[in-house]
Amino acid sequence: MSEHLSEQEIIRRDKLKEFERLGIDPYPADLFEVNCNSLQILNEYDDEQKNLQEVSIAGRLMALRLMGKAAFAGLEDQRGRIQLYISRNDLAKGEDFTLFDEVVKKLVDIGDFIGVKGYVFKTKTGETTIHVKEFKFLGKALRPLPVVKETKDEAGNVTIHDAFVDPELRYRQRYVDLVVNTGVKETFLKRTKMIQTIRDYLNEHGGIEVDTPVLQNIPGGAAARPFITHHNALDVPFYLRIANELYLKRLIVGGFDFVYEFSRNFRNEGMDRTHNPEFTVLEYYVAYKDYFWMMDFTEKLFEKIALALHGTTEIKVGEQTISFKAPFKRIGILEAIQEKTGTNVSEMKEDDLRELCKKYHLDVNNTMGKGKLIDELFSELCEGTFVQPTFIMDYPVEMSPLTKKHRSKAGLVERFELMINGKEIANAYSELNDPIDQRARFEEQVKLMERGDDEAMFIDHDFLRALEYGMPPTSGIGIGIDRLAMLMTNQPSIQEVLFFPQMRPEKSE
């Protein structure tokens, strides 16, 4: 860190010496008893009853207006902001006015932590305020916070002055963003509530939350480039997981009927407003179920989340209003392509599919098999058009090496993806539990790899061994938690729903 201090930082450091001179510890160790919060006071204070006459509250000083022998301050705690009224006489100890004249008027800065005790009242202008009787300094801020102010016009429209908006500063110094920008905390609290809702729902239905390895010998369960690392004692490479699917299925083999994990996954790929190198996927696997059951179960979950967060199933996302009311629309991928292009691709050969892709100016090459070409057609021409929640069903077998073959449609598998607002939010299937078929599918992947597909899967022999011991029919799903959080909080970028989105390291000085 730079040794260079700004004028304001030097002044704040000098104030520490003043505290010392006055015998006040600017970083006291003892606890400060808090008996309420700002939101409670604003909600519960009744000027007729004169309740809340002994409140004790602590937080960060975010505004200070000195008025000679009195002062108004804004105190911000976890729940919001409350005004304080501080008068010189109230803080006096006999004839000693040090606390007001020195501490409040000179040494306290915006950003400092303070604790106060007093009674609640309403000012002339009707603002609920704490009349401070006791004042305790709790912690000095040596760096000045950006000062963001709000004004309201007659219509009640809020104007924000000097907003702290530079995305780089906001993400690198999220702690400042959280302090200064109202609404940021709200987004993250909603994310937490969303995860709690999911956990409750899964637990209610018999789900068992588990943890499986992040460091894996074989990065399986998805098609993606992994991060690689090295274990010194064993002198072997390890991969950071790109998915946890194969481990959860091993647990189904082991006799658990319903397991789930919020899995932090890592993929060594590009980053943009919908991709972070580490991201969270919820996966759950339920024995003796198929993908139809999974659709029913999952749409109810989404409806529940919407209700828990917004009290309604209609949610505004950007320009769109999305209805999370179950049931969701269901359509086969081939039907979806036919709907958009007018071409029936179900009987087409690989070369014809490649020609069709070229007709739509899609970027294709010879390493792409039939399945990948269909996937290309769908994701380029169709995916973005599904705004309302829609289950896209029955994918080509080539793209789905871990999925059970369709019970009646040749060449397809029992898989669905859930599209919302033009994005894939979930991916699920009737799990492939035939070990001989699974081995053959892995071998297909090896051939793709030999053709140059750098995202084809590795063979996981231990996983095959597990399947050979027998796995019950099972349905499993993966849900992109960050993307779901973006939808549910109406945020346009993944960085807004991750506390600390990945960024290039700051240059050290």
Next chain:
RNA sequence: GAUUCUGUAGCUCAGCUGGUAGAGCAAUACACUUUUAAUGUAUGGGCCCCGGGUUCGAAUCCCGGCAGAAUCACCA
């Protein structure tokens, strides 16, 4: 990875065809016991992202870095 735009005070931003810096808020000092973007008066604060070049002279023009944003490509 490609293209476009951006980088000036703690924060938000001005700064023209080149003449070595400005505003508001914040800070400092004084006044003010119900203010609320408090007010009034005064004051201080800058490696103009970094490194080269052109020039008598560069925040400004040119080249090269670095960092960020937006769009596109790959992916969830």
